Amino acid sequence: MRSAPAWLFAPACAALAACGGAPRQPSAAELARTTVTVGTTVDLAGVNELLSGGVRFSNEVLDQLFLSLLREQPDWAEHPPTLAPELAEGWELADGGRTLTFRLRADARWSDGRPVTAADVAFTWRAQTAAAVAWPYAQSKESITAVETPDPRTVRFRFRAGYPFQLIDANDGRVLPAHAWQGLPFEQWRRSEPWFREHLVVDGPFRLADWHPGRELVLERNRGSLAPPGAGFARVVFRVVPDPAALVERLLAGELDFYDGLSPLDAERIRASPRLRLLVADSRQFDYIAWNGRRAPFDDPAVRRALTLGIDRQALVDVLWRGFARVAAGPVPAGVWARDPELAPWPYDPDAARTLLASRGFADHDGDGVLDRDGRPLRFELTTNASNRLRSDAAVLIRDQLKRIGVDVQPRTLELQALVERNQAGDFDATIAGWAIDTTLDLRPYFHSSEIADGQNFVAYRNAEVDRALDRARSEPDLASARPLLVRVQRILRDEQPYTFLWEPRRLAAVARDLEGVEVTHLSSLGSLARWSRAPAGR
Amino acid sequence: MTRFLARRLAAAAALLVAVVSGAFLLVHALPGGPGVIPEDPRVPPSQAQRLRAAWGLDRPLPERYLRFVVAAARGDWGPSLSQHRPAAQVVAEALPWTLLLDGTALGIELAGGLALGLLAARRAGGRLDRLLRGATLALRAVPGFWLALLLLSAFAVRWPLLPAGGVASPAAAGGAWARLADLVAHLALPALAVGLPAAAGAARFVRAALLEIAAEPFLLAAHARGLAPARVLFGHALRAAAAPLLQLAGFSFGALLSGSLAVEVVFAWPGLGRVTFDALAARDYPVLVAGAALAAAAVIAGSAAAEIAHAALDPRVRDA
Numbered sequence: 001m002r003s004a005p006a007w008l009f010a011p012a013c014a015a016l017a018a019c020g021g022a023p024r025q026p027s028a029a030e031l032a033r034t035t036v037t038v039g040t041t042v043d044l045a046g047v048n049e050l051l052s053g054g055v056r057f058s059n060e061v062l063d064q065l066f067l068s069l070l071r072e073q074p075d076w077a078e079h080p081p082t083l084a085p086e087l088a089e090g091w092e093l094a095d096g097g098r099t100l101t102f103r104l105r106a107d108a109r110w111s112d113g114r115p116v117t118a119a120d121v122a123f124t125w126r127a128q129t130a131a132a133v134a135w136p137y138a139q140s141k142e143s144i145t146a147v148e149t150p151d152p153r154t155v156r157f158r159f160r161a162g163y164p165f166q167l168i169d170a171n172d173g174r175v176l177p178a179h180a181w182q183g184l185p186f187e188q189w190r191r192s193e194p195w196f197r198e199h200l201v202v203d204g205p206f207r208l209a210d211w212h213p214g215r216e217l218v219l220e221r222n223r224g225s226l227a228p229p230g231a232g233f234a235r236v237v238f239r240v241v242p243d244p245a246a247l248v249e250r251l252l253a254g255e256l257d258f259y260d261g262l263s264p265l266d267a268e269r270i271r272a273s274p275r276l277r278l279l280v281a282d283s284r285q286f287d288y289i290a291w292n293g294r295r296a297p298f299d300d301p302a303v304r305r306a307l308t309l310g311i312d313r314q315a316l317v318d319v320l321w322r323g324f325a326r327v328a329a330g331p332v333p334a335g336v337w338a339r340d341p342e343l344a345p346w347p348y349d350p351d352a353a354r355t356l357l358a359s360r361g362f363a364d365h366d367g368d369g370v371l372d373r374d375g376r377p378l379r380f381e382l383t384t385n386a387s388n389r390l391r392s393d394a395a396v397l398i399r400d401q402l403k404r405i406g407v408d409v410q411p412r413t414l415e416l417q418a419l420v421e422r423n424q425a426g427d428f429d430a431t432i433a434g435w436a437i438d439t440t441l442d443l444r445p446y447f448h449s450s451e452i453a454d455g456q457n458f459v460a461y462r463n464a465e466v467d468r469a470l471d472r473a474r475s476e477p478d479l480a481s482a483r484p485l486l487v488r489v490q491r492i493l494r495d496e497q498p499y500t501f502l503w504e505p506r507r508l509a510a511v512a513r514d515l516e517g518v519e520v521t522h523l524s525s526l527g528s529l530a531r532w533s534r535a536p537a538g539r
Numbered sequence: 540m541t542r543f544l545a546r547r548l549a550a551a552a553a554l555l556v557a558v559v560s561g562a563f564l565l566v567h568a569l570p571g572g573p574g575v576i577p578e579d580p581r582v583p584p585s586q587a588q589r590l591r592a593a594w595g596l597d598r599p600l601p602e603r604y605l606r607f608v609v610a611a612a613r614g615d616w617g618p619s620l621s622q623h624r625p626a627a628q629v630v631a632e633a634l635p636w637t638l639l640l641d642g643t644a645l646g647i648e649l650a651g652g653l654a655l656g657l658l659a660a661r662r663a664g665g666r667l668d669r670l671l672r673g674a675t676l677a678l679r680a681v682p683g684f685w686l687a688l689l690l691l692s693a694f695a696v697r698w699p700l701l702p703a704g705g706v707a708s709p710a711a712a713g714g715a716w717a718r719l720a721d722l723v724a725h726l727a728l729p730a731l732a733v734g735l736p737a738a739a740g741a742a743r744f745v746r747a748a749l750l751e752i753a754a755e756p757f758l759l760a761a762h763a764r765g766l767a768p769a770r771v772l773f774g775h776a777l778r779a780a781a782a783p784l785l786q787l788a789g790f791s792f793g794a795l796l797s798g799s800l801a802v803e804v805v806f807a808w809p810g811l812g813r814v815t816f817d818a819l820a821a822r823d824y825p826v827l828v829a830g831a832a833l834a835a836a837a838v839i840a841g842s843a844a845a846e847i848a849h850a851a852l853d854p855r856v857r858d859a
Contacts, residue, residue: 043817045622045623046622048623052623131589132593134586134589136576136579136581136590137581137582137586139581139582139583139586140581191618191623191625193622194628212809213622213629213632214632214809214814239705240807241704241807242804242807242816243807245805246687246688246691246704246804249688249691249692249703253695255704415569415570416578417569417570417572418570420571420576421572422570424584436579445581445583454584454585
């Protein structure tokens, strides 16, 4: 008789711990001291970054498992973000930026004891650029022509030409274990996630101790890691709770210690809780209304500016975000090194909006309360994704605000993928969306005319001066020297309003009051996880 | 009986093929199609196309459909687009949790439905009957996710008697019995959230069935023979109502399965509903289709079992 498959007994195994034998169970007090429990609405998408990249939570977890050559620091307020040595102890640019050489640390080890070598870095680059792997972020490697390994501790990147963020591009992605993962041909990677888990070796501060997909993920300290051991938790348990409302209830019930991603509506409940505190941090996000420049009248900068003047964005921030956001003025968030200090958001000025629209030929000729020009009413559809409550509420409020200046807005919510497809196809009038801007502040993908065909310039924005400035910014020797060009671009964008920049939301996290060492930044919420600890009772 | 079984099996197979094909075509017909590309300025459309090609989504739809159906017939539902492992494995891991939840909910439905239905039918038109009818109607009308959040908020937060979700406590110490108790504690709220509305529906069904049978001559004869009312109810009326009740149980499984989707999401229960919810968000068609096939198979099996049992009890059905 064939035996029944093991998965059939999963609940019984979970209950009885009879499958594989149950070790001695630590006491509840011991577990509380050594374990921290983190809530998440999504699960880890996989242990191989090249297959699972792009999801913020997965990136946060993978940062605990794998190290990079360098680690970006959250210090972009005064200057471009610095990169601290991690697997690399130093680097050197030569040959006019065409050669970048890293020297690796001698003491870096995988969890199976094998050293981390230049061969791992070269293997990572080959995997990142392999067509069969189809890593979504492979574009960051397109200027790299070769990766050489003169010796086990030296790795040399060859570039077509130097550019300001080539160090960031070379560093993009965590270093993968060649000796463990090169046995599987790239063609088979996309259907073999379990294989990578079975052959998992790590070099980060934690190792994957247990993973029940959709339920729970357990990390334990990787004692052999370069990361300093610290006095932090031995175990981190991530509990997957897909419903955000239920997750907040579990925080309040004391089942979770931390959650990053609160809505502003939940912030007050967290603040009022005796066991939780609210952390508020900057984010890299900005939300906007994108005007389709392929369609009249949105091809006219004056009309776009008038529409911006007719929207009370401060009211949107106050009502929808409860103050946990700032009115945005451009794509570079406030408080960032390259932000134009003189850049201020357009004010809410309905009278100026009406005057501007009148100067472009709009008037209510037929007396129906809606402005028109050449017999066509100033009426458009404002789309956004249905899953984002704040944006769909904003669309309704914007309809009411623009009605006061004679503009007829028809809000429409769509499923996210349907919205993305329509936007990419240019099939929209105006849409509310958002970007999390890259810390390189590379504005080319959004606003350079060459990115209309194959990029994220889906509003078809064209401005020769912006194109020139962005091209020149890319040929500067470093990011800091590109600042005047970025400032110029911000000013043009403010005048021309290809987007109406709506708000820059703050990042909201709930933390148990007795947790210490938690730092939430625009880069990460788990960056300091290895240093988290629980304050002794009574403090 | 053999012909009856053959007919039912052929119908079930045809229905299963229709469900698989329908689910496959529906996901592909959605705007944006299957698979989710990271919405990121660093991912240009050309790279997104490469990713689609790696998933095989650059092939014509008929070719993709044929490949999928042929592979599925061999038991290969393809790799999950979001979890990068066999879709069959993803679904198979979730199935036992859903069976546990829906099996418990079915128990609540039948036990609760029978008890409340009997109570209501005993004094039809009385105060208790009116109260029960109102309560069951209200419970039946409550959306599953709302009831789930209400139970969670009341019994896990306001009065922290039960865990708020998941299947095990991180600090679950002790031996096998302690762990079993921990699992039962985690099961209680989601099973109630799925089972209570179903029990309310069942109670109304039982009441109606018993009242219909109450007018049958054989029950009047039983009363005339001087049998105690309880004996007439349990010994005669309930036996006569067994066939429709059996059918109700069979068909209930499908309703419970769909009802548990929202509840599994709220209580982070790692069953088929959760998997389907996640797969839908990721447009992960291999998992969606495998999940739909499994759910359809469960519903078909449940209703077929009910029909067969009904036919075994009532010869008029199998001869029809």
